[in-house]
Amino acid sequence: MVAIPLTINDRPLAIEMDPQTPLLWALRDAVNLTGAKYGCGNGDCGACMVLVDGTALRSCLVTLGEAEGRFVQTIEGLSRGGLHPVQQALVDEGAIQCGFCTPGMVMAIVGLLDRTARPSEDDIAAAIPNICRCGAYPRIKRAILRASGQRLPRREQAEETPAPGFETAPGSDPT
Amino acid sequence: MDGELTDKPSRKFSVSRRQLLVGGGIGAGLLLAWNFWPRDHAAPLAGNEGETGFGAWLRIGEDGIVTVAVPQLEMGQGVTTLLPQVAALELGADWRMVAVEPAPTSAAYANFPLATRWVPIWRPTLAALAGDESDMVVRNFAEGERFAATADGTTLAAYETPLREAAASARAMLCMAAAERWDVSWEACRAEGGLVLHEDKALGFGELAVEASGFDPPRVPPLLPVSAADTGEALEPDALPATPRLDAPAKVSGSYPFAGDIRLDGMAHASIRHGPVGDAELTRFDPAKGHNVPGYLGLVKAKRWLAAYATNWWAAEQVLRNIAPGFDTPEPVETAAMAEALDAGLRRGEAHEIVASGEGEAALPDRPTLALRYDLSPAPHATLETATATARLRDGLCEIWVASQAPEQMRQAVAAQLGLAVEDVIHYPVAAGGSFDRRLDHDHAVEAALIAREAGRPVQLRWSRWQECLAGWPRAPMAAVLAAQTGADGQILAWKTRIAMPATNRELGRRVFDRFTPWAAMEAAEGEEDVLAMEGAVPPYATQNLVVQHVPVRIALPTARQRGNAPAYTAFLTETFIDELARQANREPLGYRIQQLGGEPRLVECLERVTRSSGWGGGLPTSGEGLACLRMGRADRTGRIACVARTRQGEQGLEIGEVHLAVDIGRIPNAEIARQQLEGGVVFALGLATGSALTYAGGLPDLGTLGAMRLPTLARQPEILIELIESDAEPFDPGELSVGVTLPATANALFAATGTRLRTLPLFAGIS
Numbered sequence: 001m002v003a004i005p006l007t008i009n010d011r012p013l014a015i016e017m018d019p020q021t022p023l024l025w026a027l028r029d030a031v032n033l034t035g036a037k038y039g040c041g042n043g044d045c046g047a048c049m050v051l052v053d054g055t056a057l058r059s060c061l062v063t064l065g066e067a068e069g070r071f072v073q074t075i076e077g078l079s080r081g082g083l084h085p086v087q088q089a090l091v092d093e094g095a096i097q098c099g100f101c102t103p104g105m106v107m108a109i110v111g112l113l114d115r116t117a118r119p120s121e122d123d124i125a126a127a128i129p130n131i132c133r134c135g136a137y138p139r140i141k142r143a144i145l146r147a148s149g150q151r152l153p154r155r156e157q158a159e160e161t162p163a164p165g166f167e168t169a170p171g172s173d174p175t
Numbered sequence: 176m177d178g179e180l181t182d183k184p185s186r187k188f189s190v191s192r193r194q195l196l197v198g199g200g201i202g203a204g205l206l207l208a209w210n211f212w213p214r215d216h217a218a219p220l221a222g223n224e225g226e227t228g229f230g231a232w233l234r235i236g237e238d239g240i241v242t243v244a245v246p247q248l249e250m251g252q253g254v255t256t257l258l259p260q261v262a263a264l265e266l267g268a269d270w271r272m273v274a275v276e277p278a279p280t281s282a283a284y285a286n287f288p289l290a291t292r293w294v295p296i297w298r299p300t301l302a303a304l305a306g307d308e309s310d311m312v313v314r315n316f317a318e319g320e321r322f323a324a325t326a327d328g329t330t331l332a333a334y335e336t337p338l339r340e341a342a343a344s345a346r347a348m349l350c351m352a353a354a355e356r357w358d359v360s361w362e363a364c365r366a367e368g369g370l371v372l373h374e375d376k377a378l379g380f381g382e383l384a385v386e387a388s389g390f391d392p393p394r395v396p397p398l399l400p401v402s403a404a405d406t407g408e409a410l411e412p413d414a415l416p417a418t419p420r421l422d423a424p425a426k427v428s429g430s431y432p433f434a435g436d437i438r439l440d441g442m443a444h445a446s447i448r449h450g451p452v453g454d455a456e457l458t459r460f461d462p463a464k465g466h467n468v469p470g471y472l473g474l475v476k477a478k479r480w481l482a483a484y485a486t487n488w489w490a491a492e493q494v495l496r497n498i499a500p501g502f503d504t505p506e507p508v509e510t511a512a513m514a515e516a517l518d519a520g521l522r523r524g525e526a527h528e529i530v531a532s533g534e535g536e537a538a539l540p541d542r543p544t545l546a547l548r549y550d551l552s553p554a555p556h557a558t559l560e561t562a563t564a565t566a567r568l569r570d571g572l573c574e575i576w577v578a579s580q581a582p583e584q585m586r587q588a589v590a591a592q593l594g595l596a597v598e599d600v601i602h603y604p605v606a607a608g609g610s611f612d613r614r615l616d617h618d619h620a621v622e623a624a625l626i627a628r629e630a631g632r633p634v635q636l637r638w639s640r641w642q643e644c645l646a647g648w649p650r651a652p653m654a655a656v657l658a659a660q661t662g663a664d665g666q667i668l669a670w671k672t673r674i675a676m677p678a679t680n681r682e683l684g685r686r687v688f689d690r691f692t693p694w695a696a697m698e699a700a701e702g703e704e705d706v707l708a709m710e711g712a713v714p715p716y717a718t719q720n721l722v723v724q725h726v727p728v729r730i731a732l733p734t735a736r737q738r739g740n741a742p743a744y745t746a747f748l749t750e751t752f753i754d755e756l757a758r759q760a761n762r763e764p765l766g767y768r769i770q771q772l773g774g775e776p777r778l779v780e781c782l783e784r785v786t787r788s789s790g791w792g793g794g795l796p797t798s799g800e801g802l803a804c805l806r807m808g809r810a811d812r813t814g815r816i817a818c819v820a821r822t823r824q825g826e827q828g829l830e831i832g833e834v835h836l837a838v839d840i841g842r843i844p845n846a847e848i849a850r851q852q853l854e855g856g857v858v859f860a861l862g863l864a865t866g867s868a869l870t871y872a873g874g875l876p877d878l879g880t881l882g883a884m885r886l887p888t889l890a891r892q893p894e895i896l897i898e899l900i901e902s903d904a905e906p907f908d909p910g911e912l913s914v915g916v917t918l919p920a921t922a923n924a925l926f927a928a929t930g931t932r933l934r935t936l937p938l939f940a941g942i943s
Contacts, residue, residue, distance in 0.1 A: 018470070018490070021489050022489055025488055025490075026487075028487075028488070029444055029486070029487035029488060032438050035430070036429075037435075037559075037608070038561070039559045039560065039608075039640070039881070040880060040881045040882075042640070042880055044881040045881050074429070075429030076429055076430075079427075083424065083428065087428065090427050091419070091423045091424060094416070094419075094847050096426050097252070098250055098251030098559070098560075098606070098607060099423075099426030099427075099431050099606070099608070100433065100560045100609060101559050103429040106427060124889065125889060125891075126890075128889045129888065130889070131881055131886055132559075132858075133557060133558060133611075133862075133886070134251045134851075134855045135856070135859055136851065137858060137887070137889045137892045138854055138894070138895055140889060141889060141892065
């Protein structure tokens, strides 16, 4: 079998696998990068999202052959030097429960913010089709706003530095 | 006497509680298991080198790291934060230096509250025994079966006290060690932030751990006072949590390992095919069709499934796709037949009377004020992680990595299939990528072990999404009638709830505890009453005459418990019905409820708060406002919740735009996690309410993908606003309450918006 060359998390690699294999399984089972998850295999859930040449794609829908020569970034490559701001925002907003959708969610958000620094609600809705069965959506949305500088930190800091234009009374949501 | 509350430090007794608690030969740290003294249970974990112990809740390393054993499955509900937090607060630990260890099963971690609640599941005849005798049987069962299941919101009820006692004992011992160094009274010392303090002196836990293990703790663990005020600040919606989730950093970095992320030397990846639902047996397949798939390693065949294993999962899946094995299905599930059986049961079936008071059914006239029919479809759990298990057999042992809500019963099942002793099945607990009670079943663990044995190498089995949809048993479908007779002012004089559904908990009990096949379990449960399946069917509203009936119906579909459990669907029935009663009496839904809630002041308070905070306008026609309330639990632990849901016009039609909750769940150890659970429950309920109906034809479900289920997405989320009510009652698990209240509030809101009453779940089952 021919080895297929691509770059994963800045490392050039050649993967010896059927080129029809979805990238997800090349990452998980050949390279042992298990951050991207299998939830559906047909693009419904987004748990397998990675960045391919900077674009967030469902790695279950991209074949290894199609990824030849491309730059793939996985969640493992994202957090090598500590948490990425998107990851930190998800932690800070309490947007993580079972954690199975989280890596795909992170990559989708990173992909979104790379293109749209201050996404609107519509931008978010369009760019994040990922399914979270724990129902952390309201917090995920807040984390996206926070990571894009559109939301104040939570209350403790907010009291120290009141920012005009943001309603921070208890019970209200600045989003 | 070996001690009072104010024990002086003592090292002279040769047989001491310390030795029972701590065990000998401790090098690196201190092991404690206070609660289970003096019963002698096998050590759940062999300690690290230099450590021994029997039963363990806490370990304190020389580096000051406090490790807390968690004998419950983390499935997103935050248990690996909540239990360590209980211990850390009591111990006076520094939260940044608290670690978690998923604990393997042990009698030391028996879940007594759940064993008691689930008597109708594992030993229905026990209810007839007298109190003490029954307690003893429950205790023996829970310890003997190492029953530590994670379910039914019992975690805090089961483990809060043992953990606090263990931590309080450890704190006393640490104080004793410090006190001896300083030559002061240990009672004058206190523990805070991982330090023992006395006036201006301080010593870290790590420095003291080894010495501390030499002291006898007081006979009664010196517990700190607990009050709701501890979390008072955190009850505010935007407060930062004092004890943030311990699992969040690893989960967000992608390094948190699920069962499918385990990697073993020489491991193969397996995929599997089960037959159509209906006791299908594998009858034909052509092995040659899989051989040309690159990475193919082999096939394993069983009576009811075929598995392929390969160097990667996709290859294994391709092999099965090419082979397309054939099954013979004697009783394929058909939705039409299921609906017919439920309908016949509802109309004519013999009922078990679960609850009756006053004159019961006799109080209802032939033509009561209101009698309505409800039909609920089966509901899939749709966990994002499909059933996955990793197994390795070597040296006569089976090691298994799997997320299990009933881990000991899973071990027993694997042991029985492999012909091993239970002790030779080693379970490494891993977290679940969602469960919602789906991981009470453990077929995939047994399958993984069998495939690993046949393959002669470690195997990771992963069910495809289609297999999860096909062979993961949903919450039971049901048909129900609610009827009421009311007086002139709308007052309820008589109430009847009659539900036709399979004895789903009895089935589950036989699968989980007795290792029946799903088909044998259904047969055994036929005609049985299911008390747990009727939970919550008694309305909170005052009525002189009441009857709740369960008509057990045999359907061809195996069924399971699900997040929210029975109160989720019984609340849907009760709270939409009461809404219709109110409208029939020309009454406003809030006032009508409150009038009938004389004995429930706290539920009334939830209703008053949520209607105040949401600006409830009376639920008038076209308002799109729906109200509901729910009480769950028993006398000593009760949760109450009220909900106002409001519709909005979305791009794809009417949707729920706002969900307001007022929640009374007693003391709230971690308000952040409580909010996560309440919010998640709302979203889960919206999936049940507005998702697709699950139907079967020829034993195959029509919902084979997540997309087909129309699950909630980020794009169409309501605003969820939660008011937590301060209370010092025993804590009640918040994870299921909001599921039950959101379902009827949603239905009532849609009625208020459109004037159309939807008496099905999912709501649009009869429409699309």
